[in-house]
Structures are given as C-alpha cells and as structure tokens.
Amino acid sequence: xxxxxxxxxxxxxxxxxxxxxxxxxxxxxxxxxxxxxxxxxxxxxxxxxxxxxxxxxxxxxxxxxxxxxxxxxxxxxxxxxxxxxxxxxxxxxxxxxxx
Amino acid sequence: xxxxxxxxxxxxxxxxxxxxxxxxxxxxxxxxxxxxxxxxxxxxxxxxxxxxxxxxxxxxxxxxxxxxxxxxxxxxxxxxxxxxxxxxxxxxxxxxxxxxxxxxxxxxxxxxxxxxxxxxxxxxxxxxxxxxxxxxxxxxxxxxxxxxxxxxxxxxxxxxxxxxxxxxxxxxxxxxxxxxxxxxxxxxxxxxxxxxxxxxxxxxxxxxxxxxxxxxxxxxxxxxxxxxxxxxxxxxxxxxxxxxxxxxxxxxxxxxxxxxxxxxxxxxxxxxx
Numbered sequence: 001x002x003x004x005x006x007x008x009x010x011x012x013x014x015x016x017x018x019x020x021x022x023x024x025x026x027x028x029x030x031x032x033x034x035x036x037x038x039x040x041x042x043x044x045x046x047x048x049x050x051x052x053x054x055x056x057x058x059x060x061x062x063x064x065x066x067x068x069x070x071x072x073x074x075x076x077x078x079x080x081x082x083x084x085x086x087x088x089x090x091x092x093x094x095x096x097x098x099x
Numbered sequence: 100x101x102x103x104x105x106x107x108x109x110x111x112x113x114x115x116x117x118x119x120x121x122x123x124x125x126x127x128x129x130x131x132x133x134x135x136x137x138x139x140x141x142x143x144x145x146x147x148x149x150x151x152x153x154x155x156x157x158x159x160x161x162x163x164x165x166x167x168x169x170x171x172x173x174x175x176x177x178x179x180x181x182x183x184x185x186x187x188x189x190x191x192x193x194x195x196x197x198x199x200x201x202x203x204x205x206x207x208x209x210x211x212x213x214x215x216x217x218x219x220x221x222x223x224x225x226x227x228x229x230x231x232x233x234x235x236x237x238x239x240x241x242x243x244x245x246x247x248x249x250x251x252x253x254x255x256x257x258x259x260x261x262x263x264x265x266x267x268x269x270x271x272x273x274x275x276x277x278x279x280x281x282x283x284x285x286x287x288x289x290x291x292x293x294x295x296x297x298x299x300x301x302x303x304x305x306x307x308x309x310x311x312x313x314x315x316x317x318x319x320x321x322x323x324x325x326x327x328x329x330x331x332x333x334x335x336x337x338x339x340x341x342x343x344x345x346x347x348x349x350x351x352x353x354x355x356x357x358x359x360x361x362x363x364x365x366x367x368x369x370x371x372x
Contacts, residue, residue, distance in 0.1 A: 021131045039135065040142035043127060044150035048231065051158035068127050 005045050006054075007087055008035065010072065010080040013055065017071035019062075020046065046070055054079050100132045103144060110148035115295040116155060124151060152296040153232040159293035160238045163286070164224035167245040170286030171217040174252045174279040178210055181259050181275045188266040199265035205258030208356055212364075213252040219368055220244035222310045234302025238293075240369040245290050247368060249283050256280050306369045317371035321361040329354030 012018060012026040023042055027035050049055045054076035060069045072080065107128055111121045128147075132138060141147075193199020223241050227233050233241075256276035263272045308314040333350030337343050365371045 019130065020127055021134045038142045039131060039140050040128065040144075040147040041150065043124065043147065044154045047151060048154045048158070051154065052228075065130060065133075066126070067130050068123070 004087070005037075005042075006049060007080070007083040008037075009042065009045055009049060010054065010076055010083065013070050014072050014077065014080055017069045019060075019067040019069050023070070049076070100129070100138055103132065103138045103141070104129060107144040107148060110145045111151065114148050114152035114299070115297045116148065116152050117295070120155065120296075149299055150232075153235075153298040153300050155296040156235075156238055156293065156298035157227070157232045159289075159296065160233070160241050161224045161227055163289040163293040164220045164241050164245050166289045167249055167286040168217050168221045170282040171213060171248055171252050173282040174256060175210070175214070177275040177279040178255060178259065181272060184272060184275075185263070185268055186266070188268075193265040194267065195265060198261060202258045202262040202265055205254060206262055207352075209251050209255040209258060211356075212360055213248050213255055215360075216244050216248035216251060216364075216368060219307065219310065219370075220248055223305075226310060232298065232300060234300050234304070235298040236304035237302060238298055240304045242290060242294055243367050244369070245286075247364060249286050249290065253280065253283050256283065304369055306372050317365070318361075321358060321365070321370070325354045325357035325361070328357050 008027050009023060012023050012030070015026070018026060020042055021039070023046070024037050024039050027037060046055065046057075050057055050070070052075075053073060055070045056073050057068050057070045059066055061067075104125055108121065108125055111117070111124060116124065128141065132141060135141060190200060190203055193202075220241055223237070223244065227237070227241070256279040259276040259279075260273055262268070263270075263276075306317075308317075308320075329350040331350075332353030333343075333346040335346070336349030337346030339345070361370060
C-alpha cells in the first residue's frame with residue numbers, strides 16, 4: 001500500500017479539507033475498512049506532500065479543538081489526476097492478466 | 100497518551116527535530132490520539148520520528164540548495180558588477196604585492212569553484228525533487244556541495260574586499276562583497292538548519308555521473324574537462340591581452356586549477372567515489 005499512499009491521501013483530501021485523523025477515517029470508510037492505515041504513519045506522508053507543494057495546511061479551531069487541516073493545492077490536483085490515470089492503467093493491466 | 104507523547108518528543112529530539120516543527124508534530128499527534136481508544140494504533144514513536152526526520156531533512160536540504168544557489172547567483176552579480184566597476188591597476192603595484200596577487204588569483208579561481216559546486220548541488224537537488232525521502236548519504240552530498248559552494252563564494256567576496264584595499268580602489272566597491280556576504284550568510288544558515296534533522300535511511304550517495312546520466316572514468320572525465328577549460332582560458336587570455344603567451348599562461352593555470360580542485364574536492368563533492 002505504501003507505493004499508493006500518496007494517491008490515497010490526495011484523493012481523500014480532494015473531496016474536502018481534512019485533519020490527520022479524518023484522513024485516516026475517510027480512507028477507511030471509503031474502502032469499507034479494507035484500507036486501515038497505521039494511523040501515525042500518515043503524518044510523515046502528509047508533511048512530504050506539503051513539502052512538495054501538493055498540499056497546504058493551516059490551524060483551524062473545530063468545536064474548541066485546534067486542528068491542522070490539509071487541503072489540496074492546484075499542483076496537488078494536477079498530480080492527483082496524473083496518479084489516478086496511472087492507477088487506472090496499472091489496475092486495468094493487472095485485471096487483464098488475472099481475469 | 101501523555102507517556103506516548105513524551106516518548107515521541109524524546110524520539111523527535113534524538114533525531115534533531117526540535118522547536119516549532121516538533122511542537123506542530125506533537126500537537127497533531129495529541130489531537131489524533133484523543134480520537135483513539137488504543138494509543139498503540141498510532142504506531143511506534145521511534146518509527147514515526149525517524150520518518151518525519153528523514154522527510155524534514157530531505158525537504159530542508161533541497162530547499163537549502165535552492166536558497167544557496169540564489170545566494171550564489173546574487174554573489175555572481177556582485178562579482179560581475181565588481182569586475183565592471185574596478186579599475187585595471189598594475190597587478191604588481193599592490194600595497195603588499197603577495198597579498199594583492201593572491202587576491203587576484205582568488206578573483207579568478209574561487210568564482211569558478213563556487214559556480215561548479217553550486218551547479219552540482221542544484222543538479223542533485225532538482226533530481227531529488229518530489230522523489231520521496233532521500234538517503235542520509237545522498238543528503239550529505241547535497242549539503243557538502245552547497246557548503247563548499249558557499250564557503251568558496253565567501254572566499255570570492257573576501258578576495259574582492261582585499262583586492263579593493265590592496266589596489267587602493269574606491270571604497271564604494273566594498274559594498275559589493277559586503278552585500279554578497281550577507282546573502283551567503285543567509286544561505287549558510289539554511290544549510291545549517293537543513294542538517295539538524297537526521298535522516299537515518301540508508302542508500303547510495305551516487306556521484307556526478309548519476310547526476311549527468313552517463314558514466315566514464317572520473318579522472319579521464321576530469322582531464323577532458325580541464326583541457327576544455329584550459330582551451331577556453333587560452334582563447335580568453337589571447338583575446339584579452341592580444342598575446343598568445345598570456346593565453347598559454349591562463350590556459351595552463353585553468354587546466355592545473357581544475358585538476359587540483361578535482362583531486363582536493365573530488366570525493367567531498369561526489370565527483371568520484
């Protein structure tokens with residue numbers, strides 16, 4: 001899953017800006033629990049994507065709690081589209097071989 | 100949860116992640132842990148700290164290479180302005196002849212070394228852009244190239260200042276090396292900060308041929324490069340002085356300087372393994 005973590009994170013955050021815990025939850029819910037990430041490991045990946053300019057983040061107070069919320073940048077959206085295409089090509093090829 | 104956060108703080112500090120960055124990581128971890136019934140689900144603190152340190156080290160090192168290159172470019176403009184504004188005194192008429200000649204040699208040699216080192220650092224930084232985390236060895240190569248470039252650029256600025264004084268030029272010329280020194284100090288600070296988070300990930304450092312995309316014997320490459328620079332030096336000297344003898348002196352000096360730098364700095368700049 002590590003090789004596709006960027007795609008998962010970008011896709012989850014593309015729907016709406018999310019904080020770290022919500023990112024993990026969004027991926028778990030969207031995959032019906034099949035993709036259950038080791039929770040703390042999303043942060044190094046989020047920092048990496050932010051460092052690469054694909055995500056931006058800011059502190060927001062939600063119901064009295066200060067949370068770091070991540071959102072997709074324009075570059076992030078472009079990368080997401082590219083990664084989606086690559087994933088479709090890859091998964092289609094695997095499907096064709098294993099069908 | 101408190102114990103886990105203390106452990107994470109300790110692990111981050113052990114890997115050089117401190118201050119505002121560590122505060123942010125801990126604040127996000129605290130917020131996340133409040134949602135979890137089992138702290139174990141968050142993952143081992145040392146592993147998370149290692150990944151964060153490796154990530155920060157990569158991002159900061161690459162950014163510092165860009166910042167250093169900007170400082171080098173600024174120094175380059177200051178150097179060109181210096182050459183345009185400085186007079187053409189008799190090189191043997193310095194206040195202290197040996198010091199004046201050393202500053203003159205520095206003005207010729209140091210900018211070239213700084214430019215090549217800076218370009219090599221930038222080349223590796225561009226290669227590593229957006230490619231996850233780099234190995235500790237590879238980051239060391241980028242930092243070494245950046246450090247050498249900044250240090251030698253500082254020697255260029257020093258040469259400008261000494262040359263101005265030795266050849267009794269207008270004091271206003273000193274503004275140029277002073278401005279360059281400020282830019283270089285800012286670049287050096289970013290390199291120092293980039294070296295704080297410790298990336299422990301292993302991997303090959305690679306050399307200049309990995310950067311360039313082809314591979315030949317390093318010494319043969321250095322020789323060809325030195326001869327090429329020597330020919331340019333010869334042509335430049337001949338055109339500037341109108342005398343092929345001056346061209347031979349300049350060309351010979353440039354060739355010898357390239358080979359000497361390759362011998363002295365080759366391993367540090369990962370020009371050879």
